[in-house]
Amino acid sequence: MPHSTASTITIHPLTPPAGSTYDFGAELHNADLENLSAADAEVIKSALYHHQVILFKNQHALTPKAQYEVTRLFDPLATGYGHGKTLDAKRSILHPDLKTIPHQPEVQVIGNGHVSEFEGLTDITLKHPHHQTFHKDVISKEDDRDNTRFYRWHIDAALYELEPPIATSLLAVQVPKTQYQNLRYDDGSGDEMKVPRGSTAFVSSYRMFEVLSEEDKEFARTTKVQVCLQQL
Numbered sequence: 001m002p003h004s005t006a007s008t009i010t011i012h013p014l015t016p017p018a019g020s021t022y023d024f025g026a027e028l029h030n031a032d033l034e035n036l037s038a039a040d041a042e043v044i045k046s047a048l049y050h051h052q053v054i055l056f057k058n059q060h061a062l063t064p065k066a067q068y069e070v071t072r073l074f075d076p077l078a079t080g081y082g083h084g085k086t087l088d089a090k091r092s093i094l095h096p097d098l099k100t101i102p103h104q105p106e107v108q109v110i111g112n113g114h115v116s117e118f119e120g121l122t123d124i125t126l127k128h129p130h131h132q133t134f135h136k137d138v139i140s141k142e143d144d145r146d147n148t149r150f151y152r153w154h155i156d157a158a159l160y161e162l163e164p165p166i167a168t169s170l171l172a173v174q175v176p177k178t179q180y181q182n183l184r185y186d187d188g189s190g191d192e193m194k195v196p197r198g199s200t201a202f203v204s205s206y207r208m209f210e211v212l213s214e215e216d217k218e219f220a221r222t223t224k225v226q227v228c229l230q231q232l
Contacts, residue, residue, distance in 0.1 A: 007039035011047050014055075024204045026051035033059060034066045041073050048074065048167060053202045060173050064104035064119055067171050071106075074167040097129050111174075112198075118173075128198075137186065148181045150201060170200060 014025040026047055031040065033056060047054045072078055098108040102120040109118060112128035131149040132138040139147050155168065176197040183199075185191040195201075209217065 005039055007043045009043045024052040027055045031056050064101045064107040068106050071169045075165050078165040099124055
């Protein structure tokens, strides 16, 4: 009998918790990311375009090759990495924070602490980015065990004369499960929320554009940036 052309992957939009109004994100169930069919690929691509952020749970054993291939579903011509084939300290602000997988250089490792072995990397020490290295006004060292801030908003590409990929992916191999911090916005609003250590926050660019004034929307739609490079 011929193989089924239908995908078994199901899409489950995230439900905002009480008091929240976010309207993006979805979990995808029954996905074998190591062995995706053409039908699976179409479901995954459609889900990302409709929900902006998609989540596959229980993938900690996913191979770097499979992670790279899933990312390439959205841009088959993307054969490099947003920072180039390797991370150049002179070109990438993230260079001190990342380690390159030897057999899959498009995949980088980020974390905190000593790792004896991971995907061909041995005896490495990872240092996670800290808000004190980026913000002008920081939480005191006495308080930053229980309190934190966003490190910085970004997309996972340096874009220094490099074409950005359409999509990017993060794989959580090991994260703290019981320790929480108080995340402070420190933007004058006084907003705070409890987050697990090692959290990554996502923001919808669609929603950001919607809340702009009409004047700022016009500015965003029509403004162009010209970059001039000069060798010193």
